[in-house]
Every structure is written in structure tokens, then in C-alpha cells.
Amino acid sequence: MHSSSALIDIYRDYLPMSESTPVITLGEGNTPLVKAVNLPQQLGFPKLNLHFKLEGLNPTGSFKDRGMTLAISKAVEEGCRGVICASTGNTSASAAAFATKAGLPCFVLLPAGHVALGKLAQAILYGAKLISIDGNFDQALNLVKDVAEDCHLTIVNSINNYRLEGQKTAAFEVIEQLGKPPDYLFIPVGNAGNISAYWRGFKLWKNMGKAAMAPRMCGFEAAGAAAIVLKRPIAEPETKATAIRIGNPASWKEAEKAALESDGWIDSVTDDEIMDAYKLIARSEGIFCEPSSAAGVAGLIKHLKAGAVLTDSTVVAVLTGNGLKDPNAAMSAIKIDLNPIEATVEKVKLAIGI
Ligand code: AN7
Numbered sequence: 001m002h003s004s005s006a007l008i009d010i011y012r013d014y015l016p017m018s019e020s021t022p023v024i025t026l027g028e029g030n031t032p033l034v035k036a037v038n039l040p041q042q043l044g045f046p047k048l049n050l051h052f053k054l055e056g057l058n059p060t061g062s063f064k065d066r067g068m069t070l071a072i073s074k075a076v077e078e079g080c081r082g083v084i085c086a087s088t089g090n091t092s093a094s095a096a097a098f099a100t101k102a103g104l105p106c107f108v109l110l111p112a113g114h115v116a117l118g119k120l121a122q123a124i125l126y127g128a129k130l131i132s133i134d135g136n137f138d139q140a141l142n143l144v145k146d147v148a149e150d151c152h153l154t155i156v157n158s159i160n161n162y163r164l165e166g167q168k169t170a171a172f173e174v175i176e177q178l179g180k181p182p183d184y185l186f187i188p189v190g191n192a193g194n195i196s197a198y199w200r201g202f203k204l205w206k207n208m209g210k211a212a213m214a215p216r217m218c219g220f221e222a223a224g225a226a227a228i229v230l231k232r233p234i235a236e237p238e239t240k241a242t243a244i245r246i247g248n249p250a251s252w253k254e255a256e257k258a259a260l261e262s263d264g265w266i267d268s269v270t271d272d273e274i275m276d277a278y279k280l281i282a283r284s285e286g287i288f289c290e291p292s293s294a295a296g297v298a299g300l301i302k303h304l305k306a307g308a309v310l311t312d313s314t315v316v317a318v319l320t321g322n323g324l325k326d327p328n329a330a331m332s333a334i335k336i337d338l339n340p341i342e343a344t345v346e347k348v349k350l351a352i353g354i
Contacts, residue, residue, distance in 0.1 A: 023073060032054045036050040051317070052281075062320060065168065067163030070163070070165055070166030076102050080104065081153070083155075085144060092170045093123050096123045108126065108131065189221045191246050199262060222269065222270075223271070228252055280297075288327045
């Protein structure tokens, strides 16, 4: 039995926790791993053993909570006066929530016009100080690096190593839930922190003898923001998947290493491929993720279409964020007529049409 249900308490032995680290928790982690039942068939690979890690069920609706619980707990331990981050949205929501729980002020720099509505609403309601930047995420992160020291604020972007340390717990959970490591992990890549963190986790348990092997790490950038794939920073990244609209990933080198060491790869997927996967996940499995989260599944579909045979493999796709974060994406992905009809049995039967 664990003495606490807090993620960083459960995995305390594998994390940089000390006796005096406070545990700032919102009930993060322990997210479901759900087997796909309809999607493999629909893709033409009925025997594909595919599981989704539903990270959108974390308290603020994204995987960011795993790293944030540790980053904020350590910030409190170190006596920090406030935290700051740049964000495409989810980091800001998570930072704002955990900072509030810890009683710390939180400052977030957001790329104006490119943050999904739900994420913005969260950061506002949790009480963060929002600073909208006339620029993209990469510019916002550079500004954060420039001002944090002068203002004596702790950066809680994934350049803060505690973020990736906390996030690696997702790999432990996947192994525990499957009873073994998967053969492949498909995952979206933005700032490249999450793929790096999973690899830290899988590698650690393999090296400790707690797992027999480690999966191949397969990461996917949006084609309009594919710096790692194209081997150069993208000055003006563009994609509908706003969470991964990032042109100069902070964990670039570690992610490349993760792909190389695990015999995996990093590739890109187009916005059409991302939006198709986004719709397919909802309509075949009843899972509502945000567009960026579908990039890993889009990558899996691309790989299958290229002729890969994964029949004897166990595959996990990480769905990083909740679909409710971005209602506008859903509303523009599916065109329907929402004009009201007359409120009569006759008209409703006509509308049902069966
Ligand atoms: C849903 O919130 O970068 O490769 O500032 O929100 O670890 O960056 C979000 C990234 C994937 C990419 N899926 O993960 C931010 C931010 C969702 C995300 C990613 C993000 P990384």
C-alpha cells in the first residue's frame, strides 16, 4: 500500500525527492490505459494490439500535471517566490493550477491568437497572470529565459529538469498496466519533453531489472513545425495542432537520442493526417482528445499505410490532452446543421429518420 495517492509519493524512490520536499498534488497520474477495439478493424489491421494512455484525464486535462506536481513541489522546497512559463496552453493551465495550490504567484506568456479556448479559460480561472505575446511559443520561451532571473522567478517549462523527471512516471504506469513494456510507443512531439521523459522512465526500469526490454520510441511532429525531422529550427511554425506549434524544441537533442537508443524514429504528419486521426479516435473508440494528441496515432496510421506489420506487437499511443480543451477544433472539424426544428414528436421522428 502506498501511504499517499500523490504521484510523486508513489514513485518517490525513482524521483529527486528529499525528506523535506512538500507534496503539492491535485490527484494527478494513474490515468487509464484503454484497449482499442474498433480502430484496428477500421484501419484494416484487426489483430493490432493497440492501447491508448489517456493523459487527458489528469486534473487539468493534460499530461503536463505529472511534471508540474514535481516542479512546483521542488520550487516550494527551494523557497521560490513565484513561477513563470511560456506555453502553447497546457503548460500554463497546469502551472497555474499547481502554483495556486502551493500559494505561489504564476506568470504565463502565451502566443496571442494560438492558444485553445479551454486552456486560456483554465489559466484565467486558476488565477495566473496572463501575458499575451505578439509572437510565437519559441519567442515567448526566449523571453521567459531572459526575464526569469531578473524577476527571481522559477521557470516551469520543461527546461526545468523536474518537469521531465515527473513526467517519466507515465512510462512506469504503462509497464504496470500492461504487465510488461509495449513494443512501440507512439507519441506527439512539440517541445520534445514528453518523448524524452518516457524514454528516461522506460530506460530506468529496464536498467534496474524491473522490465525485460524497452519500447521503440516513435515521435511525430506537425509537418509545419517539424524542426527535428528537417534538422533545422523553423522560424515560423504553422499547424492547426496549436499545442505543438513549436519551431525550436527545447529537448531536441534528448528526443533524438531517445529515438536513436530505442531503435525508434521521429517523423512528421500533416494537419490533414492529424485531423483525420482526431476524428477517427473519437468516432471509433469514443475518446475525445485534442488535435495535437492525435499526432501519435496519425503517425501510427502513416506507418501502417507504409506497409509496417505490427500484428505480433503491443502498441501504446499516448493521448496527451483532453478534447474539451479545444471545442473550436471539434466544431470546425465536423460540419453539422444546428438549426432548431419545431418541438413536436412528428418533427423529431422525421429528424431521427429510422
Ligand atoms: C496536448 O503547453 O508545449 O513534446 O506549452 O499540450 O513534451 O512538448 C504543450 C505540448 C503534446 C507536446 N500534446 O509535448 C505547452 C506545450 C499536447 C501538448 C504536446 C503538448 P512535448
